[in-house]
Amino acid sequence: MNKTYKARIENVIRYIEANLDARLTLTDIAEISHFSPYHFHRIFSGIMGETLNDFMSRRRLERAVNQLIFKPDLPITQIALASGFSSSANFSKAVKLHFGYSPSELRNPDKVQDSKIGKLFSKYGKEFQPSDLYPSRITTDVMNQTELKDTTMKIEVRDLERKSVCTLASPKGYEPDGIYAAWDKLITWADNHGIKPQDQQRFALAFDNPTVTPLDKCRYTASIVVDEGVTVNPPFELAEIPNGKYAVLYYKGPVEETINAQLSIYSDWLPDSGFEPDNYPLMERYLNDAREDGYVEMEIFVKLKEI
Structure with a gap:
């Protein structure tokens, strides 16, 4: 992919993410990209694999569904308006x-009787069940296997100093082959620049x-x-990990169960912690090589950040 094209589209993504609650026009977004509005839509679709409107709607x-689940006290109408919708x-x-x-129904999956097939499956092929959003619904066997009851009790609040990092995005999102391809290239880059694998953070x-x-x-x-x-x-x-306070959960177990550990921070620990998530993505620090x-x-x- 042309590096200039990729950088311009990444600027667009950052702009959209910061303004999801605003009314964004094609002209405004194309201006951020420095592409002509006549061609931007096709360029975006070609690079992202979905149209601009589909991306913004998705x-x-x-974001709204994450708020529905992790902020259960927020009225649905408030979430709707904050997400850019004119009404609940x-x-x-x-x-x-x-x-x-x-x-x-997403907030009360026990009351779900039936559902229609949504665009999430028909357009993206993703199976979806509301119960998957709630880590408390993990079966006893899985809980015992992954020891999540113990790990959720090991959350600590830690002050982290700013860190400079060399980064590389996965070309296929969370798909394992995309993640491992990114890590293989990055680990090799670091090794070639004097940071031996055993010393890499x-x-x-x-x-x-x-x-x-x-x-x-x-x-x-x-x-x-x-x-x-x-x-x-x-x-x-080149990027940076910002300094600040972080909730830190130690996890050791199957790769496929890490999502349950992640969600447990939001559903089980945060509500009574006196904190809320700051505007920074979830971060993982790896202590071993899962493939080995x-x-x-x-x-x-x-x-x-404090409430």
């Missing part, structure tokens, strides 16, 4: 059309919730801590 709904009725219709379930930024976002649409960035002033050339990028060991050992970080 991201608004995904329009919001409910859009949620039902996309997910196959209404907002009230490896962090990943996980921007999306895979229970509501198709895996290939989830954004995942591999990162390795580097010294200040290091030179980084494309396709790698057959399990993952890591720390899960959620950046915090």
Whole structure:
């Protein structure tokens, strides 16, 4: 992919994410990209694999559903208006059309009787059940296997200093082959720049919730801590992990169960913590190589701010 095109589209994504509650026009967004409005739509669709309108609609709904689940005290109408919808009725219709379930059904999956097939499956091929959003619904066997009851009790609030990192995005979202391809390239880059594999501090930024976002649409960035002033050339990028307070959960277990550990921070710990998530993606620090060991050992970080 042309590096200039990729950088311009990434600027557009950041702009949209910061303004999901606003009325964004094609002209406004095309101006951010520095592409002509006549061609921007085709360029965006070609690179992202979905139209601009589909992307913005999906991201608004995904953010809104995360708020429905993790902020149960917020009225549905308030979430609807904050997500850019003109009314709760329009919001409910859009949620039902996309997910196959209404907002009230997502908040009360025990009352779900039936549902229509939403766009999430018909357009993206993603199976979706409201119960998947709630880690408390994990079966006893899975809980015992992954020891999540113990890990959720090991959350600590930690002050983290700012870190410079060299990053590389997964080309296929959360798809395992995309993630491993990004890590292989980044680990090799670090080794070639004097950071031996055993000395590498490896962090990943996980921007999306895979229970509501198709895996290939989830954004995942591999990162390795580097010294200040290091030179980084494309396709790698220089970024930083901001300083601040983070909730940190130690997890060791099957890779496929990490989502349950992540969600437990939001559903079980945050409500009574005195904090809320800051505007920064969930972060993972890897302590082993899952491909060699057959399990993952890591720390899960959620950046915090006081309520």
